[in-house]
Amino acid sequence: xxxxxxxxxxxxxxxxxxxxxxxxxxxxxxxxxxxxxxxxxxxxxxxxxxxxxxxxxxxxxxxxxxxxxxxxxxxxxxxxxxxxxxxxxxxxxxxxxxxxxxxxxxxxxxxxxxxxxxxxxxxxxxxxxxxxxxxxxxxxxxxxxxxxxxxxxxxxxxxxxxxxxxxxxxxxxxxxxxxxxxxxxxxxxxxxxxxxxxxxxxxxxxxxxxxxxxxxxxxxxxxxxxxxxxxxxxxxxxxxxxxxxxxxxxxxxxxxxxxxxxxxxxxxxxxxxxxxxxxxxxxxxxxxxxxxxxxxxxxxxxxxxxxxxxxxxxxxxxxxxx
Amino acid sequence: xxxxxxxxxxxxxxxxxxxxxxxxxxxxxxxxxxxxxxxxxxxxxxxxxxxxxxxxxxxxxxxxxxxxxxxxxxxxxxxxxxxxxxxxxxxxxxxxxxxxxxxxxxxxxxxxxxxxxxxxxxxxxxxxxxxxxxxxxxxxxxxxxxxxxxxxxxxxxxxxxxxxxxxxxxxxxxxxxxxxxxxxxxxxxxxxxxxxxxxxxxxxxxxxxxxxxxxxxxxxxxxxxxxxxxxxxxxxxxxxxxxxxxxxxxxxxxxxxxxxxxxxxxxxxxxxxxxxxxxxxxxxxxxxxxxxxxxxxxxxxxxxxxxxxxxxxxxxxxxxxx
Numbered sequence: 001x002x003x004x005x006x007x008x009x010x011x012x013x014x015x016x017x018x019x020x021x022x023x024x025x026x027x028x029x030x031x032x033x034x035x036x037x038x039x040x041x042x043x044x045x046x047x048x049x050x051x052x053x054x055x056x057x058x059x060x061x062x063x064x065x066x067x068x069x070x071x072x073x074x075x076x077x078x079x080x081x082x083x084x085x086x087x088x089x090x091x092x093x094x095x096x097x098x099x100x101x102x103x104x105x106x107x108x109x110x111x112x113x114x115x116x117x118x119x120x121x122x123x124x125x126x127x128x129x130x131x132x133x134x135x136x137x138x139x140x141x142x143x144x145x146x147x148x149x150x151x152x153x154x155x156x157x158x159x160x161x162x163x164x165x166x167x168x169x170x171x172x173x174x175x176x177x178x179x180x181x182x183x184x185x186x187x188x189x190x191x192x193x194x195x196x197x198x199x200x201x202x203x204x205x206x207x208x209x210x211x212x213x214x215x216x217x218x219x220x221x222x223x224x225x226x227x228x229x230x231x232x233x234x235x236x237x238x239x240x241x242x243x244x245x246x247x248x249x250x251x252x253x254x255x256x257x258x259x260x261x262x263x264x265x266x267x268x269x270x271x272x273x274x275x276x277x278x279x280x281x282x283x284x285x286x287x288x289x290x291x292x293x294x295x296x297x298x299x300x301x302x303x304x305x306x307x308x309x310x311x312x313x314x315x316x317x318x319x320x321x322x
Numbered sequence: 323x324x325x326x327x328x329x330x331x332x333x334x335x336x337x338x339x340x341x342x343x344x345x346x347x348x349x350x351x352x353x354x355x356x357x358x359x360x361x362x363x364x365x366x367x368x369x370x371x372x373x374x375x376x377x378x379x380x381x382x383x384x385x386x387x388x389x390x391x392x393x394x395x396x397x398x399x400x401x402x403x404x405x406x407x408x409x410x411x412x413x414x415x416x417x418x419x420x421x422x423x424x425x426x427x428x429x430x431x432x433x434x435x436x437x438x439x440x441x442x443x444x445x446x447x448x449x450x451x452x453x454x455x456x457x458x459x460x461x462x463x464x465x466x467x468x469x470x471x472x473x474x475x476x477x478x479x480x481x482x483x484x485x486x487x488x489x490x491x492x493x494x495x496x497x498x499x500x501x502x503x504x505x506x507x508x509x510x511x512x513x514x515x516x517x518x519x520x521x522x523x524x525x526x527x528x529x530x531x532x533x534x535x536x537x538x539x540x541x542x543x544x545x546x547x548x549x550x551x552x553x554x555x556x557x558x559x560x561x562x563x564x565x566x567x568x569x570x571x572x573x574x575x576x577x578x579x580x581x582x583x584x585x586x587x588x589x590x591x592x593x594x595x596x597x598x599x600x601x602x603x604x605x606x607x608x609x610x611x612x613x614x615x616x617x618x619x620x621x622x623x624x625x626x627x628x629x630x631x632x633x634x635x636x637x638x639x640x641x642x643x644x
Binding site for chain 2: 156
């Protein structure tokens with residue numbers, strides 16, 4: 001299934017498994033890429049540049065197809081040696097980078113010199129346009145429905161996707177609220193060149209999280225997520241569990257970031273991922289979980305999404321438009 | 323353009339101009355219906371059952387095509403004689419009713435006995451399923467992006483539309499965040515049988531509001547709306563002007579409904595509609611205003627949306643799916 005996105009990135013289907021902290025490992029990224037979509041390793045899931053290098057090599061051993069590395073800037077409080085990470089990415093022969101958080105402008109010369117394609121994640125049309133101006137190749141635009149950080153403007157993908165696509169010349173990828181062939185067909189209709197999914201890929205055989213968490217995603221409905229950190233202007237959408245509700249309570253009672261930090265540390269999310277106890281910590285999940293009904297392999301999932309989107313377009317939509 | 327919705331309602335294109343207080347007059351409803359879509363009069367815009375009867379007769383004089391009457395239950399504080407309104411609707415030969423607010427269950431026997439098709443507006447899957455059980459014919463599901471009352475769950479249409487469509491047997495209409503052929507094609511891809519639009523129809527030649535307000539809708543972007551009344555669990559999405567910002571301030575400062583009522587009375591919205599001064603009161607508008615770029619006639623608008631949706635489906639999407 002060809003779009004400007006697949007042509008630019010050299011992939012077979014216009015689907016990206018966006019970078020996910022702790023989940024974007026070589027196994028998952030390679031499984032996604034081997035199925036013809038774009039898998040993405042997350043650089044910050046690795047504790048050192050050396051470990052990132054090893055993870056990239058592992059992914060290269062698992063797939064001959066293109067994959068990307070996500071590098072998120074400015075969201076961690078401890079200082080990070082981004083130059084060392086980027087040096088590893090460039091020297092390892094990675095061809096695609098996904099940037100998120102702050103503007104990738106400082107790193108663009110390195111990426112461009114190495115011929116790397118840059119996918120930048122944005123949450124507003126204004127930031128997407130600014131990123132286009134500094135030379136990124138693709139914008140992955142995150143709507144209100146997305147897991148993690150939807151920004152502070154709360155614009156649903158139904159409006160944000162076409163508003164972004166009509167404002168840019170480079171390909172736009174729809175992110176947030178999409179989990180199936182219906183969503184892929186809708187995103188293409190809205191002017192996007194592909195879709196990015198996170199929550200849907202959590203519930204796959206290859207996602208390195210406990211089966212109990214995958215099952216919770218299968219069971220969740222569209223009301224099972226919650227926004228936290230709004231008062232810190234660092235809004236995050238997470239699975240609505242007792243931890244998220246406690247954080248919301250502390251925020252509402254006037255608590256500061258330190259007051260909530262104990263509830264939301266990455267270690268606690270990791271505990272949930274690894275033990276299957278969804279109450280063990282804050283767990284990132286998006287609204288699209290409502291549309292997730294099973295735990296297939298990445299290959300089964302991607303084949304099905306493409307096949308469903310094709311059949312919606314050639315069957316249902318063609319009949320209505322006839 | 324035929325779907326289960328057009329067949330059920332006897333209309334030519336799967337587009338509804340949803341009931342809008344003060345705007346859903348005979349002129350606008352007839353213009354929409356004459357263009358092959360479904361226009362809707364709002365019963366509560368008329369001060370008495372007699373005036374509603376006269377407005378229905380006026381609409382019948384202006385169009386031979388089907389139109390609907392909206393009746394919204396339980397949102398006004400003054401007691402209303404709904405039986406008298408429904409009596410007028412039924413005896414005037416109206417064939418389609420749009421219900422909103424509380425459940426239409428008490429009125430269903432009257433509507434059914436008269437062979438009237440009932441479109442019920444809902445904001446959650448649970449309420450949509452309940453309405454299907456009591457026999458409504460169509461659900462018009464309002465996503466988070468919509469003008470007016472999106473409910474308290476904040477689920478974007480991208481997730482709410484397919485979640486609703488997969489849960490019901492009756493046709494589902496996508497409402498909120500849609501203003502063009504891209505949105506119509508996307509809604510059909512997501513499993514809906516048509517679209518409902520309000521904000522887009524405000525910016526038409528026939529909408530009975532001042533040209534200055536239409537121009538403000540043309541100029542607005544996706545960040546130009548605001549949610550108010552959240553603390554009263556009666557959330558409304560309105561145009562972000564100084565009045566809406568004042569209401570938000572009063573709410574944040576702990577004000578009660580009486581404190582904000584002076585800023586948001588219907589009379590003040592009417593003043594904005596009639597004078598063109600967008601700062602004159604609270605003005606209902608949805609996020610889809612970001613996608614509105616002109617003020618066409620209803621006929622031009624509807625022809626264009628259908629033509630654009632067809633060309634997206636037969637051109638862009640068919641090529642991608644090939």
